[in-house]
Amino acid sequence: MINRQNRYSTQQGWQQPLDARYTDMDGPQTWVLVFASRVLEDNAEFWQQLTSAFPNSLITGCSSAGEIFQDEVYDDSAVLSVVQFADTQLRCFAEPVTMQSGYATGESLAKQLAAAEDALQGVFVLSEGLQINGTDLAQGLSDGLPKIIITGGLAGDGVDFGHTWVLVDGRPRSGYVTALGFYGDKVQIGYGSQGGWxxxxxxxxxxxxxxxxxxxxxxxxxxxxxxxxxxxxxxxxxxxxxxxxxxxxxxxxxxxxxxxxxxxxxxxxxxxxxxxxxxxxxxxxRANFEHLINGAEDAAQAVLDSYRGVLTQEANYLVIAVSCIGRKLILKERIDEETEVTLERFPSNTSQIGFYSYGELSPQVFAQNSLQCQLHNQTMTLTLISEISA
Known part of the structure; x- marks a missing residue:
């Protein structure tokens, strides 16, 4: 698995040009993951650059209430992870959703994901953040895929609570859920979700x-x-x-x-x-600063406990952090501390990308022998993804 990151700011553009270093990774086994401030929704040039650079890759992402890049948190920006798998197959499906249709949408997405002949190992879900009952969505997905690790989050819009979107075919669209499936026996996934309130x-x-x-x-x-x-x-x-x-x-x-x-x-x-x-x-x-940061560290430990592979210094790892906007409002200038403690728990060759959300999706860490996905709020939720060598 090859994993490369990039960041875009509204003032300076891309941190690194989307040149051959990234575009030579384009292909059906490449996942392009983007978390972006809602201010970029109508930036046609930004989205055109992205879709032109990766015409054959699967692009998913959503609006955020803050963007996580390695161990730092940004606003009014976009963060990008380009992940090229060697032996893992990817399939992505999108469905519209309303406040009343969460279960049916989750059930429909699960059915489409399960229809592939390859062995499904995990699913990463990004959803509309406001017009949605996240509990129903999680239940529909879990009922359709009871033995599969399902993680993800609900899109954010800062503290405005006005409008959220997810990427469908590389473009922002409100009122949708996307689900990306990972297939094959080489992909390894860990998960963890903790609060600290x-x-x-x-x-x-x-x-x-x-x-x-x-x-x-x-x-x-x-x-x-x-x-x-x-x-x-x-x-x-x-x-x-x-x-x-x-x-x-x-x-x-x-x-x-x-x-x-x-x-x-x-x-x-x-x-x-x-x-x-x-x-x-x-x-x-209510919040306690130290307890919130300790909660983020506990989430990282839960990932290590759930991960079925062996962490080494030779492989590449991607950690996707989905943390709640409420934590960001509480921690304020200390917000980087929760992203620092999560990244510190993993090997040095680990990249971290993420966003601040209106809800987090993950199996309940303390539910023994159960992978049932649940909606969480006010947690740090982590997903670790890697690919073992053939």
Missing amino acids: DIFGPQRLVTAAKDNQLFELDGRPALELYKSYLGELAQGLPASGLLFPIAILNEGEEPITRTVLAVDEATQSLTFAGDIPQGKRVQLM
Whole structure:
């Protein structure tokens, strides 16, 4: 596996020209992965350069709330990873999605991925970040591919929560999900997802909810109660809600974190990136700087624990980091610390690329003997990809 990175800034253009060093990698076994600020959506020249350089490769990517390049975090930029596989086959499928069609979309993508004759080893998914129920999408994918590692994330739009997109045929399109499948026995994949947020306040019972819309906690209007915790920060909703996610408590398991995507004053409800099951108990969460950074390091360790191959200094590795926008808002000038601790855990010949998202997709690390993909929020989620020699 050959892996080369590049970065684009709106002020200076490409860090390195898209010349023969990159274009000689173009081909059906090459994956071009791009995470870009939404400000680049209408930059026709940027997308033309990309598609012209890699006309025969599979190009996937999405809008971001911050771009990760090696151990640093950028804004208003694009990051690029060009991965050429020697023995791994790639297939990519795209489907439209709505808030109501997440399960059906995931199920349809799983069916298309499973139809190939080669052995499917893993899937990397990028999705519309706003008009989507990520829980349903993850469930549809997992039900169709119960024994396959599925990771990825939901596209971001900074703190604007206005408009997100994924790349379909190398061009930005809203309202879509893409799923890239890796086939063959040479590809090796590891995964890990951890948060590091602290739970506080009393447990509350979800007394009225439908899918990812929360109406009541302990019989009180959910938005009213939530605002009482936020105080003056309530004026900044939904963006300020990123600072106070909700933990869904599951007995004997790690809590599942959910982030607010929208509020509805008329119904006094909160809309989350994934389901809030009625009858469950929940608690608010808040940040602790050291715990968040430790959470990122724990995610890297989880990748090492799940990786089925042997890490060496001879092979090339790609780590894809999908971290939540809420973590970026909390850590601020310390944001590079979470990308530093993840990259440090892997061999020196590892490249890291990623983005800040509205949701992360990965199997639950602590779910023993299960690869069921789940939607996570407020986590650092990592995917390690490599290819063993023939």
